[in-house]
Amino acid sequence: MKNGTQLTRAFFAQDTLKVARNLLGARLVRLENGRRLSGVIIETEAYRGEEDLGCHCRAGRTKRTEIMYGLPGYSYIYFVYGMHWLLNFVTERDGFPGAVLIRAIIPDEGQGIIAVRRSERPRAEWTNGPAKLCQALGINGQQNGQDACAPNASIFVERGTEIPAERVSVAARVGLNTVPEPWKSIPWRFLAKV
DNA sequence: AGCACGATTAACT
DNA sequence: GTTAATCGTGCTC
Numbered sequence: 001m002k003n004g005t006q007l008t009r010a011f012f013a014q015d016t017l018k019v020a021r022n023l024l025g026a027r028l029v030r031l032e033n034g035r036r037l038s039g040v041i042i043e044t045e046a047y048r049g050e051e052d053l054g055c056h057c058r059a060g061r062t063k064r065t066e067i068m069y070g071l072p073g074y075s076y077i078y079f080v081y082g083m084h085w086l087l088n089f090v091t092e093r094d095g096f097p098g099a100v101l102i103r104a105i106i107p108d109e110g111q112g113i114i115a116v117r118r119s120e121r122p123r124a125e126w127t128n129g130p131a132k133l134c135q136a137l138g139i140n141g142q143q144n145g146q147d148a149c150a151p152n153a154s155i156f157v158e159r160g161t162e163i164p165a166e167r168v169s170v171a172a173r174v175g176l177n178t179v180p181e182p183w184k185s186i187p188w189r190f191l192a193k194v
Numbered sequence: 195a196g197c198a199c200g201a202t203t204a205a206c207t
Numbered sequence: 208g209t210t211a212a213t214c215g216t217g218c219t220c
Contacts, residue, residue, distance in 0.1 A: 045201070047201075054201070055201090056201080056216095059216090059217065059218090062216080062217070063216085064215085064216060064217085078201085078215085078216090079214075079215060079216090080200055080201070080202065080214090080215085081199095081200060081202050081203080081212080081213070081214085082200090082212065082213025082214040082215080083202080083203080083212065083213055083214080084202050084203070086201060086202085088201085101201055103201085129202070129203070130201070130202075131202050131203065132202085132203075173201070174201070174202090175200080175201050175202070176201070177200090178199085178200090179201095
């Protein structure tokens, strides 16, 4: 497969940790009114299974989490803190819940629009957080449940440059302040060194 | 029907 | 380092 190819359902159907790791270096693409916005993924987090007490699926199947139990490759976009949207891609086989949170990208296409949406802040602050990148790319609940592997998807991922192991670091997931161990400290956050 | 809290961010001190 | 902003979700009554 060549760079620029849309990632397939087979890619997202793999183990959540593997998907999170291998999304580093791939290109997140947002199509909006014919405009193309994109950036290279440099930070992700894995959320897998009902036993993962950091995952929304710890509550089991609910209206909100149902999407994570379905087919891999769908977008799971949810709202937190009364103001922020966060983007995930569903992973694992149909019936097993899992998702990868996209935490940071390096902005590439559509920088003019991104700058405006990010209130003309410094470039380094455009998309260096999960809610920031959603704001920058115009991602919100309207795209929740969309198939990112479909030909007409408005949010999808393209194959990019592979990040070698020596440029990947792992860490505990962010923001799980009240989540018990071992889930709070489990190293399921993946970062690509620039 | 009510309530506590969250996979965050920006603006403070 | 601390805190307000702000509301959908899931849990309890």
